[in-house]
Amino acid sequence: MTHSNQQVSRRSFIAGAGAIAAGAALASAATPALAPLQAQAATQGADMAGALAKTVEHATYKPDWLGDAPEVAESDIKETVTADIVVMGGGNAGTMCAFAAVENGATVAVIEQQPKDSIFYYGLHDVASFNSEKAKSLGVRDIDTVEFLAEYQRRSHNRTNPRLVKKYIDNSGEMMDWLASNLDPEVADAIVVDTSDQDYQAYVDLGREINRFTCWPGTLQVNYNKGAAGLIEKAEAQGATWYWEYTGVKVETEQGTTTERAERHDDDGVVEFYDKEVSQITAKSVIATDPDGNYVRFVANKAVVLAGGDYGGNAAMYEDLQDEKRWLYRSHGLDTSQMRCAGFGRDGSGIKMALWAGGTMDPNLRCLVDPQVMFASDTYTTNVLRWGASFSPAENPWGCPFVWFDQTGRRFTDECFMGIFGQRIRAERSKPGRYYVIFDSHWKELMSRTSPEHFAQPMGKPGNFDLEATIDAWVDRGAQGAEQNEGESVCAWGAQTLDELLSYMPLDDDVRQSIKSEIERYNEFCANGRDEDFGRDPKMLLPVDQGPFYGMYCVEERPMTGTCTLNGVNIDENQAVLDENYNPIVNLYATGNNSGGRFGIEYSTPMQGLTLGMAMTLGRVLGKELAGAEVEA
Numbered sequence: 001m002t003h004s005n006q007q008v009s010r011r012s013f014i015a016g017a018g019a020i021a022a023g024a025a026l027a028s029a030a031t032p033a034l035a036p037l038q039a040q041a042a043t044q045g046a047d048m049a050g051a052l053a054k055t056v057e058h059a060t061y062k063p064d065w066l067g068d069a070p071e072v073a074e075s076d077i078k079e080t081v082t083a084d085i086v087v088m089g090g091g092n093a094g095t096m097c098a099f100a101a102v103e104n105g106a107t108v109a110v111i112e113q114q115p116k117d118s119i120f121y122y123g124l125h126d127v128a129s130f131n132s133e134k135a136k137s138l139g140v141r142d143i144d145t146v147e148f149l150a151e152y153q154r155r156s157h158n159r160t161n162p163r164l165v166k167k168y169i170d171n172s173g174e175m176m177d178w179l180a181s182n183l184d185p186e187v188a189d190a191i192v193v194d195t196s197d198q199d200y201q202a203y204v205d206l207g208r209e210i211n212r213f214t215c216w217p218g219t220l221q222v223n224y225n226k227g228a229a230g231l232i233e234k235a236e237a238q239g240a241t242w243y244w245e246y247t248g249v250k251v252e253t254e255q256g257t258t259t260e261r262a263e264r265h266d267d268d269g270v271v272e273f274y275d276k277e278v279s280q281i282t283a284k285s286v287i288a289t290d291p292d293g294n295y296v297r298f299v300a301n302k303a304v305v306l307a308g309g310d311y312g313g314n315a316a317m318y319e320d321l322q323d324e325k326r327w328l329y330r331s332h333g334l335d336t337s338q339m340r341c342a343g344f345g346r347d348g349s350g351i352k353m354a355l356w357a358g359g360t361m362d363p364n365l366r367c368l369v370d371p372q373v374m375f376a377s378d379t380y381t382t383n384v385l386r387w388g389a390s391f392s393p394a395e396n397p398w399g400c401p402f403v404w405f406d407q408t409g410r411r412f413t414d415e416c417f418m419g420i421f422g423q424r425i426r427a428e429r430s431k432p433g434r435y436y437v438i439f440d441s442h443w444k445e446l447m448s449r450t451s452p453e454h455f456a457q458p459m460g461k462p463g464n465f466d467l468e469a470t471i472d473a474w475v476d477r478g479a480q481g482a483e484q485n486e487g488e489s490v491c492a493w494g495a496q497t498l499d500e501l502l503s504y505m506p507l508d509d510d511v512r513q514s515i516k517s518e519i520e521r522y523n524e525f526c527a528n529g530r531d532e533d534f535g536r537d538p539k540m541l542l543p544v545d546q547g548p549f550y551g552m553y554c555v556e557e558r559p560m561t562g563t564c565t566l567n568g569v570n571i572d573e574n575q576a577v578l579d580e581n582y583n584p585i586v587n588l589y590a591t592g593n594n595s596g597g598r599f600g601i602e603y604s605t606p607m608q609g610l611t612l613g614m615a616m617t618l619g620r621v622l623g624k625e626l627a628g629a630e631v632e633a
């Protein structure tokens, strides 16, 4: 067993020492013209010494939430199970990995802590995949996968691993078709297009781009919670075994050495290559507890796969790792110690197991599936308009491309910036309280021009309700907004004129006046095709000038904490867990939300359903690869 986290990184030590030497060499040169540079180099040399100390400190950094791997005495191990591949965590990624591995001839043991009868696979199962036969049969047009990859990398500022993302994109269609042909027919036949070109006809016709961000419809919805049991039955018939209510505790490893090609140069600067001995960690087995709390050793002949999901339910990990969320909470004067994903989130045990084994944490800006559905509020006790998604303007208007106002009645953003993301991000950085949205009879046209980002549904989820009738009913209700209507989830008003509408809404006179003049200003921008205040995309500049008019308000009091976190440990394109030398830990893999490199900066969505798309596809790809089968590379 190893714990390499506390070891000083030799590689960073050498890099730091080299930089100091370079600074010193420049500082000693005797050319007057170089004097300013020499001074700078001398300072940098001193700075570098400080940086080196920090590097050492960082290498020995061990957060409180990590602690040490539990010690398990040999005598406490009650049973040993052996399989080619041991999958720790049988969720979305883990099951898909196990199915693929067993189908391709490997023996598989799945350690899953939930009970068989009540397991909940996270997700509404909007799954992003590309160019599957299933999607084509449902009328989805082919997507240019190269264009998609470029857009994805652009959005993450290249923080995501393009080879890994490409692997997902190129194998996702096959994954979807495999699902469609292996799920029980009842579940497979119920796969629907969640977002189609038709829903976004105007968006597609207008060039499929807003503010230079591109988005693709075509996400499919699969009822995996209904279908997984049938798939597991098939996998078990082929040689896989699920260990229900078993909990993974730690990975056992063996420490050794290997050689890697390195380079050095002599005093004349001549470079030579040589074999350098470096440490090498090999994963051997997983220690888990059975339902009675006994220790069981799962020996992996070929590979240990960590697929334990996110750390959104672990408050200590959340507080430490979710930097942006922590500072947003602090800026609201809120306590950060109990932050966690809203209602969901695993405990991060798979990530801890990887770190104990010698893995390292994804350095990307840690992000989450966010926004979740609702803003939390302490003040507004009813269900009134705290929604965080735009299934439809009648249910939850955040993200709808209408005209939005802050508490003072002023517009505060380009409302169309990346669908729900832009509005929510600005609202979370502004004074907490009510936000107002006003729209008119252009609403349907605007909705069809919007982009199919996360949570967007221009006309409501299929079959949800009659959206038009719901909105029209607001006009009939007159002054009595839905806020007063028991059981309604929105507070909304409708009227034939803007003045009438604003008189119904509970607004301070100054705010009412401000909204009115801001709408006049906005309408001028529409007439000129240029939003002087926020640069809203010209194609989204439809005026608010034709009744009926509609108004709603939403509340933002506490920033959203998301439904699940998306950054795990560093992996390479083969999903091997990387050590501090960026070398793979032999036979140790992480997939799904245990792994990093897939999301950076923000959960931004050129297509909806990307986290499940990636978890399920890359889980399947890993299972195939470990069993020696071909994948699209």
Ligand SMILES: Cc1cc2nc3c(=O)[nH]c(=O)nc-3n(C[C@H](O)[C@H](O)[C@H](O)COP(=O)(O)OP(=O)(O)OC[C@H]3O[C@@H](n4cnc5c(N)ncnc54)[C@H](O)[C@@H]3O)c2cc1C
Residues within 6 Å of the ligand: 088, 089, 090, 091, 092, 093, 094, 111, 112, 113, 114, 121, 122, 123, 124, 125, 126, 127, 128, 246, 247, 248, 249, 307, 308, 309, 310, 344, 345, 346, 347, 349, 350, 369, 563, 564, 591, 592, 593, 594, 608, 609, 610, 611, 612, 613, 615
């Ligand atoms: C309510 C909700 C709705 C969502 N909807 C969507 C959507 O529609 N589209 C989309 O793309 N994404 C969606 N997501 C996100 C998506 O569900 C996750 O990104 C995805 O589940 C990640 O898959 P995973 O296999 O990595 O983790 P999980 O699916 O969380 O699986 C992890 C598994 O590991 C098990 N486990 C954890 N630790 C241990 C341990 N120590 N020992 C044994 N077992 C362990 C857990 O019980 C679980 O079964 C949603 C998330 C939530 C919470």
